[in-house]
Amino acid sequence: MDVPALVWWLTIIGIAGLLLFDFFFHVRKPHIPTLKEAAVWSALYVGIAVLFGLGVWVFGGHTMGAEYFAGYVTEKALSVDNLFVFLVIIASFRVPRADQQKVLLIGITFALVARSGFILLGATLINMFAWVFYVFGLILLFTAGHLMRQESEKSHQGDNFVVRLTRRFLPTSEHYDGDRLTTVVDGKRVLTPMLLVMVAIAGTDLLFALDSIPAIFGLTQHVYLVFTATAFSLLGLRQLYFLIDGLLDRLIYLSYGLAVILGFIGVKLILHALHENNVPFINDGEPVPVVEVSTGLSLIVIVTALLVTVIASLASTKGRAQNLSSAARRYATRLLDEECEPEECAYFYRKLQAEEEELRRLPEKYRAKIREDEQLMDMLRRVHELHGPEAARRPG
Known part of the structure; x- marks a missing residue:
């Protein structure tokens, strides 16, 4: 599908307009x-993406339409998984909730610009070297294996290498100044944690692109479809964060679903590489007669894997227990922060009380496991001492 330059420019202007509007x-x-x-x-953003896909289907044919939707669904699923990491980073920097929107939008804008660069690089490599499909396939298979292992929150802490480097060479403040990126401390201009958290999210997103871009190139090699599916999967991600942040920890099997999807696309890429083979030490540089996976089958596998893992996660009592305890820990962390404003503290304390009420309704084996978490129990005890009814009755 040859896309006229005018359509490219209108698409780019439209996406930029949505970001500016946001x-x-x-x-x-x-x-x-x-x-x-x-x-x-x-x-609204999902609707825009779907309408765009229907336009691709009408003007580009059902194959192009299926490739777009397969790419969009895959990129959206990977973006939801990335939201969990953003949640951990934002919590570790204790970003005020009212300012989290700006952090996320800046991070998403950076992700879109960075991934556009990766898309151009990937397309150039594919046009120059057919063996790149082997590399992309192996990257996805490695990533799929990595996703099968459960990761702890410590592996995604905000104090990553980029942030440590920034702190070392640039003066930084320990406190926020609204949503400003710099502030004045003792007469000197310094960076605020707001800028550092943006750096942390941007640096982390570069790592996300290492599996995101090969995955979508495994579904379509049309650069326009790769770009638009990636862009529309990122647009609206900020709103989605606030819609499902209470459910992110509940999706305990999402990583397994993504592992199946990435592994499937990795195999598809390697089969395609064999079909187009010109590597001298494989079949004497001749194409290998293998079965290639159709776009329709790819779309069915992707949607099925996501549906199964999401339904299994939401139906799991273990997932509900993990979601409740993680939320309680986040609220308690914020309530123990000295910079928590009274109105914000009242909001988080109400949320914490609701989470604790839900925890009491869990089966005993899950409640017992939560009670074994001494750090969480200590945090909750201190929170109630500081913000509970007894604290309110103490003389000021």
């Missing part, structure tokens, strides 16, 4: 989005 009408003034606001705007 900034000026939602993020510029810090606020905590309501569940209704997040749901409406998430549905």
Whole structure:
């Protein structure tokens, strides 16, 4: 499908316009989005992506349409998995909830620009070297194996190498100054944690692109479809974060579903590489007669894997227990922060009380496991001492 330059420019301008609209009408003034606001705007962005896909289907044919939707669904699923890492980074930097929108939008904008560069690089390599499909396939198989192992939150802490390097060579503050990126401390201009958390998210997203870009090139080699599917999967990610942040920890089997998807695409890429083979030490440089996976089958496998893992996660009592304990830990961490504003503290304390009530309704074996977490129990005890009814009755 040859895409005219005018269509390219209109698409780029449209995507840039959506990002600017998001900034000026939602993020510029810090606020905590309501569940209704997040749901409406998430549905709107998904709707735009689906309408665009239907346009591709009508004007480009069913094959192109299926390739776009397969790429969009895969990239969206990977983006949801990435949201969990963003959640950990934001929590580790203790970003005020009203300012989290700006952090996420800047991170998403950086991701879109960086991935556009990776897309151009990937397309260039594919056009120059057919053996690149072997490399992409092996990357995805390695990533799939890595996803099968459960990772701890410590592996995604915000204090990564890029942030440590920034702290070492640039003056930084330990405290926020609204949503400003710099502030003045003792007469000197220094960086705030707001800038550091953006650096942490941007640096982490570069690692995400290492499996994201090969995955979508495994579904389509049309650069326009790769770019648009990637862009539309990132647009609306900020709203989706606030819509499902209470459920992210609940999706305990999502990594297994993504492992199946990436492994499947990795195998598909290697089969395609064998079909187009010109590597001298494989079949004397001649193409290998292998069965190639159709786009329709790819779409079925991707959607099925996601549905099974999401339904299994939501139906799992273990997932519910993990989600509740993780949420309680995040709320307690924020409530123990000295910079927690009274209104914000009251909000988080109500949320914590709701989580604790749900924890009490869990089966005994899960409650017992949570009680064994001495660090969490100590945090909850200190929170109730500081913010509970007894604390409110103490003389000031």
